[in-house]
Amino acid sequence: MPTRRTDDTLATYRAKRNFAKTPEPKAARGRRRKEPRFVIQQHDATAMHYDFRLEAGGVLKSWAVPRGPSTNPRDKRLAMPTEDHPMAYGSFEGVIPKGQYGAGPVIVWDAGTYRNLTERNGEEVPMEEALRRGHAKFWLEGHKLRGGWALTRTPVGGTAREKWLLVKLKDDEADARRNPVSTQPESVVSGRTIADMRRGGPA
Numbered sequence: 001m002p003t004r005r006t007d008d009t010l011a012t013y014r015a016k017r018n019f020a021k022t023p024e025p026k027a028a029r030g031r032r033r034k035e036p037r038f039v040i041q042q043h044d045a046t047a048m049h050y051d052f053r054l055e056a057g058g059v060l061k062s063w064a065v066p067r068g069p070s071t072n073p074r075d076k077r078l079a080m081p082t083e084d085h086p087m088a089y090g091s092f093e094g095v096i097p098k099g100q101y102g103a104g105p106v107i108v109w110d111a112g113t114y115r116n117l118t119e120r121n122g123e124e125v126p127m128e129e130a131l132r133r134g135h136a137k138f139w140l141e142g143h144k145l146r147g148g149w150a151l152t153r154t155p156v157g158g159t160a161r162e163k164w165l166l167v168k169l170k171d172d173e174a175d176a177r178r179n180p181v182s183t184q185p186e187s188v189v190s191g192r193t194i195a196d197m198r199r200g201g202p203a
């Protein structure tokens with residue numbers, strides 16, 4: 001059995017944080033909207049990573065992607081599942097204080113809406129079910145990222161932590177020459193980089 005499931009609830013999110021000390025939002029389940037949202041937060045915690053979050057079932061399903069997303073379909077980016085986050089987390093930028101879970105600066109690196117592309121026998125598979133089954137395809141409409149991506153759980157043995165891969169689909173938006181993680185480091189909300197956030201805290 002994997003040690004951590006992606007059908008987590010917000011209980012884990014709450015348990016890890018002291019809301020008297022961290023500026024992160026308290027956990028509340030959101031209402032389902034017509035256009036589901038995605039967000040990618042760059043987070044310089046113990047190690048730099050990009051938190052990739054997709055709205056499903058009123059929460060943000062979450063993965064930590066060490067190298068960030070690629071626009072090249074040949075790149076398989078490791079994505080480690082993390083606890084569900086509340087919808088309000090999608091607009092969070094700031095500095096998580098020292099000593100708190102995930103201490104370090106956070107910026108909204110990209111955000112937007114997505115369209116579920118997951119199908120089975122020609123029928124759309126709801127996103128929550130797709131993620132439970134370990135494979136989802138979706139079209140992102142962000143500021144930096146546009147096009148189809150897939151998230152796929154990889155088989156792991158024993159008690160190893162669950163691992164997923166985030167891969168760009170081969171479509172007209174695929175581009176092996178682009179590298180937005182390095183060429184577009186700024187927040188789509190504030191224009192600040194992770195270094196700016198570390199230096200100055202929230203704007």
Ligand code: MN
Nearest residue numbers: 043051064102
């Ligand atoms: Mn993180």
